Amino acid sequence: MRIPSTPRRRRAVTAATLAAAVAVLVSACGSGAGAGAAGGDAGSSGKNAGKPFIALSNGFIGNGWRQTMVASFEAAAKQAQQDGLIGKYKAVNAPGDNSATEQIAQIKSLLLQKPDALLIDPSSPTALKPVIQQACTAGVKVVVFDSAIDAPCAHVIQNSFTDWATDAAKPLLDGIGGKGNVIVSRGVVGSQPEAEMYKTTQDILATYPGVKTAATVTGMCDGATAQKAVLGVLSSVPKVDGVIGCGDGYGVAQAFTTAGKPVPAVTFETNGRALNYWKDNRIDNGSVAVMSDPGQSVAALWEALDLLDGKDVPQHMTLPIVLVEQKDRDAWAAVLKPDQYAAWPWTRDLFRQQVEAAKSGGAPVQPPVPTAAG
Incomplete structure (x- = not known):
């Protein structure tokens, strides 16, 4: 499937603002089937009572991009939990070298924990179809990102x-x-x-x-x-x-x-x-x-919450890649730590702008790039 080209218009923001948006903790994310972070279980009382449980299944953790992707999700989910939008969250990374078999076992284990929404960075475009259908049948909202997937019940976010x-x-x-x-x-x-x-x-x-x-x-x-x-x-x-x-x-x-x-x-x-x-x-x-944009995991989080709220979200959406040309290189370099990957700052409002653009058939919303003077 050929993905439509992405226009490259950009808006400028200060380097300090973008630095806060893209700052992620690229730390040891673990490689075991149960590895990852689980947010505090605040779903039983207070402002988080009855709020959704969001789980992320990552099929491969062996490069810095994947580690940044998981860390981006964890940072956004933690903030969403503090804001009372979700009750708890969990990110797990399949062991091995992009094994569909191991990720299927991982997802089945997650489903036993009864998440309300499941975000998946998949190891295979076809092998996960039965377990994704199992999740959908159980009433779990499924958002697949970073890859196309042969699973009609899932919503898909990907880059071109x-x-x-x-x-x-x-x-x-x-x-x-x-x-x-x-x-x-x-x-x-x-x-x-x-x-x-x-x-x-x-x-x-x-x-x-x-x-x-x-x-x-x-x-x-x-x-x-x-x-x-x-x-x-x-x-x-x-x-x-x-x-x-x-x-x-x-x-x-x-x-x-x-x-x-x-x-x-x-x-x-x-x-x-x-x-x-x-x-x-x-x-x-x-x-x-x-x-590609490791911030896709954050966009997937916002999509899952909108789906749980009953909002109309397109089944498939293509988000912009992160392209750093020489003219933008110094601006990005100024706001990134050595192990940080450039990630678009997907706020909930920016994601919803993207949804409206997709519905109208307009150009994808291009998130901001830092200015050299910022």
Whole structure:
């Protein structure tokens, strides 16, 4: 399925405001089936009496983006609990390497705890269909995010992976003059987003006859993983002009440095460490930073609450990716800590604006980018 392109108009806010919005705690989120944070059970008394229980099931925790996504949800859910919007919350991360079997077991365990809404970042676009149907049949509102899903009863939020792959490849290929050798670093192979992105990358490469794919590796959209994978092939690739990835460029750059080779054009992560490395080393060769929005988990929280309130929300919505071009790089770098990933600040009001835009067929609402002067 081709996802519509996302327009790039932006509104400016102060760096201090955005810093507060995107600040997340990228800490040890655990990798066991029962790992994650559970909000205090305040559903039995006070302002939280009778308020909903929101659970999040995450199918993979092995990269910084996923850790930021979970932390973003936890921060927003904690605030929602303090505001009396929810009774309790829980986030759990499936063990292993993006295993659908393990996530299915995780979701079944969560359903025994009787959540009112279940948010899912899925490990498979098809394998989770029976357990999602089980949740819907039990009256649980299901919001899937970060991936399409073959489950008609679920609501779906996702980014445009076509846009992500396009913005990761085209500026880089143009930056190297449309010719030379590139390495393609794939993401979480087996997931629906990665399959769509890889196809888009291959389609774009086909339009650049002067570019040769010298190697393909699996970087898992993770700098450390990509560093090892790229370093493993550099000895067999004498010259590399660019590495097309999905937000693993900092690790890729370290691989080239370790091998004693110049850093080519890369696709950087959207975290503070990568953006400051890009800035401090004055890299101007077609590199960009682009990743999907870890704040999708917060948008999914607002959608779940609106569904529980009986509001009309579209079954599918496409939210903007986070693209950091060189002109916006310094502004983002100024408000992100090293392990923080740029995330759109999805307030409930901003999410509802997005809903109205989707209903009217208008352009998706573009959240704000910090100003360099902020």
